[in-house]
Structure formats: structure tokens, C-alpha cells
């Protein structure tokens with residue numbers, strides 16, 4: 001009889017970041033913050049890349065349970081499959097040891113042993129990924145699984161797509177077996193400590209601090225920080241006006257337009273000649289200052305294979321204006337573009353809302369009290385949905401961004 005597990009990969013990693021976050025996840029999950037659009041998109045990307053990685057090891061048995069109640073059954077079936085010579089590959093194999101449950105992305109028979117593979121959708125490996133692998137190794141070792149290797153498999157930044165995706169070239173493998181073996185005593189101690197946390201009758205007392213956002217933004221920030229006085233939006237921003245005006249467009253432009261750009265960074269390259277996470281223009285909107293009703297030219301590149309044509313079109317439109325004002329952290333090659341993101345950074349603009357980094361949304365809200373703008377990532381998700389409703393919404397949102405850009409520009413330079 002398999003008892004219900006206490007820890008999993010995600011709760012263990014959460015517990016390493018903050019014991020209170022672990023306790024709240026287990027005992028009071030309803031206190032969690034609403035999942036942001038950005039986080040949801042990140043989870044989906046991880047799932048998509050994980051499924052693609054399985055193609056490197058075809059013909060596997062999928063052990064993923066349909067619901068959490070199936071975990072004990074899957075643990076038993078996984079152990080049975082280890083002994084079944086007909087099974088050479090398992091996806092999401094489920095193991096449980098010392099009340100800790102892990103699902104191994106890919107498990108491949110390797111002679112008398114097995115090779116475990118954890119798939120990551122990133123280009124680089126973070127310390128958290130190593131901790132994650134070390135926990136899985138601890139559980140597999142505890143279950144008596146003979147392992148020839150434990151690898152992290154992640155996207156290869158040098159891969160360039162030509163024709164259908166070559167999954168073998170798309171991924172890189174890094175062995176972490178030696179690290180995981182070394183870490184076993186540390187992991188064992190952590191598991192005991194975190195199990196004790198879950199067994200507490202009250203949430204441990206943990207002060208809020210930088211750990212609430214590192215390495216991941218905690219799900220309970222809304223709960224733990226609710227009594228912290230919020231940064232007042234009424235605080236004035238500061239800026240080095242001398243440095244700001246030294247960058248004023250010269251000569252004074254007569255024909256100004258405002259440009260919003262929407263970029264997409266597909267983890268798996270979509271077009272020939274592109275690499276994982278390569279920047280691609282998805283949509284843009286240009287609103288002319290002197291045109292009737294602030295006319296906006298808008299283009300959503302729904303056929304991604306035409307994205308270069310989209311750039312050509314944008315470049316030809318830029319030619320109609322003396323100056324095109326935008327706000328983007330991306331490096332732009334066009335000399336007529338006046339990028340407020342760079343200009344305000346050079347002028348060391350500061351406001352508490354900009355502590356986490358300068359964005360159009362926060363700059364706009366910091367400058368104009370009571371003004372509100374949505375998350376830029378929301379527009380990217382809409383544009384990727386590629387249906388008529390989302391196109392209309394994307395267009396409206398980009399026009400609203402142009403209005404915000406215009407307000408900022410005119411505040412300083414008109």
C-alpha cells in the first residue's frame with residue numbers, strides 16, 4: 001500500500017526557497033495569487049518542449065496520471081515496468097520514496113540499468129535545475145533503480161532550423177549524475193526538514209524579503225505582503241533632466257509617429273534559418289501625430305513565414321515620418337526611431353514602481369497618477385491566439401500602448 005506523498009519536486013523546490021511557502025501550498029493553497037498570463041505561458045512552453053523531447057526516445061509508455069488520485073497506482077505500475085523487458089522507455093515515470101514523489105520526464109533502458117532525463121525548456125541550466133535533478137536521483141536511488149546516468153536535457157542555442165525540427169540537434173544533454181550523488185546526504189536532510197515543516201500545526205514564521213522573488217516569484221506575495229504599505233503611486237519620479245534633454249531629438253521633428261512593437265520568442269524555432277528563442281516581430285502599430293483621428297497603421301504577421309516582409313513594410317512606413325517614438329527594451333536598427341526606454345534609462349529615471357525594471361506599463365503609471373496600462377505579455381498571448389477576436393484586441397491594445405508612448409514623449413519633449 002503506497003501512502004499519500006508529502007513532498008513533490010515542486011513543493012521541495014518551493015520549500016528550499018521558503019518554508020512558509022511550502023506550508024501554505026500544502027495547507028492553504030487557496031491563498032495563492034492568481035496565476036499571471038506570463039507564468040501560464042511559461043508552464044505551457046515547458047509542457048510543449050517536454051513532449052517534443054520525447055521524440056528523441058520514441059515508443060515510450062506514458063505513465064502520467066490523469067488525476068492526483070492515480071499516483072499510488074502509477075508508482076506500482078512504474079516499478080512493474082522496470083522489470084518488464086518489453087518496456088524500454090517511460091515518460092513521466094512515477095516514483096515515491098520517503099514520502100517524496102517525483103515524475104521523471106524520460107527514463108530509458110540502458111542495458112541492465114536506466115538513464116534518467118529531466119527536460120528543461122531553457123537555453124541555460126540554473127542551480128534550481130541541479131537541485132531538482134538531485135532530488136529525483138535521491139528518490140530513484142531510494143527506490144533501488146539502477147541508474148547509468150542522470151541528464152538534464154535543454155534547448156541548444158546554436159541549433160538552426162532547416163526543414164523539419166531535428167529533435168536530436170535541438171537539445172543538448174548534460175550529465176549531473178556525479179553532482180546528484182554528492183548531494184544525496186544534503187537532499188536527505190532537506191527532505192526530513194521539509195517534511196517536519198509540513199507537519200507543523202501553524203505556518204512557520206518567515207519574514208518577507210528578497211527571497212520572495214528569488215529564484216522564483218512566490219505564489220503567496222499577495223497574502224504575505226498585504227499589510228505592507230504599497231509604494232504610493234503619488235510619489236514623484238526623479239530624473240536627470242540635463243541628461244534627458246541632451247538626448248532631445250534634433251532638429252525638432254514636425255512629423256512624429258508612435259510605434260508599438262510586439263515580439264515573439266518561440267522556444268522551438270518556427271521558421272527555417274532561426275534558432276531557439278530568436279526574436280521575431282509578431283505585430284506592430286504606428287500612430288501618426290498629424291494624421292486625421294490619429295490614424296493607426298497596424299499589421300499582425302499572422303503568417304509567420306512572412307515576418308521579414310512585415311519588417312520591410314514597417315521600414316517603408318518609417319520613411320513617412322521625421323521621427324518614430326517607441327518604448328522597447330529591444331535594440332532597434334532604425335536611425336529614425338527614438339526609443340524612450342533607452343532615453344529614460346540614460347537619464348536615470350527612478351520611481352518605486354520601476355524597481356523591478358523599466359516597462360512601458362510602470363513608467364506610464366509612475367508618471368501619470370491614476371493611469372493604468374495592462375501587462376505587455378497579455379498582448380503577446382492574444383496575438384498568438386490568432387483568431388479574429390484576439391486580433392481586434394491586439395490592435396486595440398497596441399493603439400493604447402501608442403497613446404501611452406505619446407503621453408510620455410509629449411510630457412518631456414513638447
Ligand code: SF4
Nearest residue numbers: 018021212218220224
Ligand atoms: S511571500 Fe515570501 S514570506 Fe511569504 S511565503 Fe512567499 S516567499 Fe515566503
